[in-house]
Amino acid sequence: MAIFTTLDDLAQEIKDGTLIVLPPDYSNVPIAAVFALIRRRVKGLHLLFAPIGGIAGDLLIGAGCVKTLEAAAITMGEAGLAPRFSEAVQTNSIKIKDSTCPAIHTALQASEKGVPFMPLRGLIGSDVLNNRPDWQVITDPFDENHGPIVLLPAIQPDIALIHTRLADREGNVWIGKRRELVTMAHAAKTTFVTVEEIQEENLLEDERTATGTLPDMYIGAIARAKKGCWPLGLAGHYVPDGKAITEYVEAAKTQAGFEEWLEAHSVPQ
Amino acid sequence: MAIFTTLDDLAQEIKDGTLIVLPPDYSNVPIAAVFALIRRRVKGLHLLFAPIGGIAGDLLIGAGCVKTLEAAAITMGEAGLAPRFSEAVQTNSIKIKDSTCPAIHTALQASEKGVPFMPLRGLIGSDVLNNRPDWQVITDPFDENHGPIVLLPAIQPDIALIHTRLADREGNVWIGKRRELVTMAHAAKTTFVTVEEIQEENLLEDERTATGTLPDMYIGAIARAKKGCWPLGLAGHYVPDGKAITEYVEAAKTQAGFEEWLEAHSVPQ
């Protein structure tokens, strides 16, 4: 039931306060849509990364769009620490829900399955758990030794926001082997997608492409965005622009530098 | 770490009493391997279907290979009831663990995740639950109304046994969009595979095939078996042999008829 729209109209449909889930840096990050969200001055987002964020999170935090952030980490990789993220946490200007990679995968899987929680090993004795009053420790009812186990509540994002190479006219979306995008889309109420291309042939009709296709049942809106991951890469299509990312990290060390960089790059396309 | 072997040697590696998981009738059922198991007179199998069985289960039950059966249903589809299964249950000669489709998927997912259990909605008030002392009902700790929820213990099969069209020389196995095979393989300690063909090119090296490939990490043994699903079909390759299935159901109405049918069909290949 996907609606085909423009990038800025898609961003308009993402309301203030929405719980958005974004993919990790190595995979299909919709930076063009992030710029569109910043242009429309979205406020109070609850931003979840599945499970690690990078420049997408730093941009939205720097632009004042984020109220709450949940991630296992925010990193600019080789380029260093994420400057707007670090400052926002250090100044307590966003609420941070520190997590760990498998806990986020698990909470999304719980939503995907429509169950209220899922258990996960580990965690016990960590300050990650100690700072998550929403997580519960119970006695494992299947353990003869009555050991503890953590239960993680399901997280149902309002919107999963992703970029991919290709969609078809029916609204089916190619995701290839990036199956964390499948979990995100299944877990979320709906999925908004930016794409490089839209093709006429139905992706589900050829088993080779069907295998890596997210069916339109999960998709709410599709908009074209050429090089929609820039300055990040899109696997098999274009590589990350390391120079631009390094320049960003340098510029964004101050809020003024961040805003200058943003003005130069967040232009309507 | 797949070993390439023959069909009968693969069957020899499946010991008496093994917990085997088999796929549903519409997908990649390794009937040639089932015949090989019957030839080697395997005993005391714990047979799990993910989640529905058909002729594979009926054959193994009729041949006296099965001690315990767990499935959401055993059906011969249009051809009617499964005769050896029905009689075995009616005469109490196998132990039946009646389940329901999503409960089996969930218990396998729990094993895939390495967690001791997963919750599932529904079930409460059913005689499926009432006859499963291994399932537990707890008070949902996330429910403000303190409602009940069922916890299902993980099922870790010793061996997932499947048939697919193609493997490569590295031991990677093509499964296409039949992703229940992925869950089965991840959940099981190891996976034994019969295939129509083995190709030289690495399936993981092309993203189109990588997407539908089960990596060799999960694979224990691979053997060739041409038309390895017969009389069932292999999607996109050959269709079920409806006539043979109907003849089987007719013949297997008596144990004598079953054994006659088996002798005529379970020949070494």
Next chain:
Amino acid sequence: MNCNQEEFLICTIATLLESSQHVAVGMASPVPGSAALLAREETKGRIDGLRLSMIGGDANNPFTDGGRELFDCSGQGRFDTFFLGGVQIDGQANINLVGTGEYPAMERRFPGSFGSAYMYFVVPKVILFRPEHTRRVFVPEVDFISAPGTSEEGVYRPGGPHALVTELCLMIFDRKRKRFQLASVHPGHSVEEVLDNTGFEFDIPETVPETLGPTDHRLELLRTQISPKIAKTYPEFVARVFETAD
């Protein structure tokens, strides 16, 4: 226009789907599948047009994440309508797909509960479809509850039985009162016949209408547009039922 029993039942079910948004159809369900295809065809082009997801075969099968995806979607609330049957069905809408006699070594064993013990709880509108209308099927109390018709308070249960379609009649289930009510009787049959062949008690309103038969337009649509579509999944069913269309 004359129609055969399957065509009549398909159209009766299609009418029940008029307010459905997303219908899921399980394995081995040619009549519900045809009804859903028909209802979809009739709402085609409308913004709130019916959406259909069928497992079993590749046609109209949108699933790409394995056998669990149908159930996961149901848990997520993506479907509002599903179909179930029963070897036995009782007056509380409990259904039995496992067998008759005492469990486990039953007198007559059937395939098993399939996904019913879950789907009946989570899909809002479950339509029970069981053509054979006899006291063998419609019993005072089922021998094995594959899935209960109703649940105690506190049990998570957004879903449950909505209607029962048989070869004789249409009943609607009242979840609060936990009872079926006769809604209409098919042409050529009577309330007495329904009473004689039903082993459980149910409510009978003062006047019981006759089930409306298919319009000529609908029958033509079914025979010309829907039968080739259902044939992709159920060729034998189409060959048997729609032979009049040749």
Next chain:
Amino acid sequence: MNCNQEEFLICTIATLLESSQHVAVGMASPVPGSAALLAREETKGRIDGLRLSMIGGDANNPFTDGGRELFDCSGQGRFDTFFLGGVQIDGQANINLVGTGEYPAMERRFPGSFGSAYMYFVVPKVILFRPEHTRRVFVPEVDFISAPGTSEEGVYRPGGPHALVTELCLMIFDRKRKRFQLASVHPGHSVEEVLDNTGFEFDIPETVPETLGPTDHRLELLRTQISPKIAKTYPEFVARVFETAD
């Protein structure tokens, strides 16, 4: 043959992998990744040869089921060896990847715990790798426990810390005693230097050997066979570290 610090550390870690069966390597881990590739090359062709799964990049990445597969496999017990680091590490082998100061508004914030709060519990042999050997890193008590080094009885914990590799030394962790023991000091460094730069207490045996440097054969293997493989995932690292190989 002379070698640089990264080459030395790669070879030191490779030696620790000699009894490993299946090594998993996470994101942004060029030194552990190189060590694992080297150890695999050295056991190639043996039935019990080392197996390696790397995330980050497509090379040596066998995963086809999304981001959770690495963690699921770890939960299944398919890996026996993994690597973690730390902004701070203390004498109980607690690691901190989140930041320094009081949580949450810390003085200095780092990326976050990644998968450590899980992997440290479930992978049998976790090798801690942190080149910078200072009292800033090796503290009496970490400011935030991303993952604890040990757990109370009753907590499911097949995994945990095995060794710590720094620019100065190799320590081995004793899980029962919950303490590190100095195992060897790298050439050119001393026990005193390790003591001066470590903020936590640890055990020092009577004689502390010097860490064995790489053999010429191993160095050549690393520079000629391994560097092109690691370059597929970490081209900048290879360009910087293995320039001597040109």
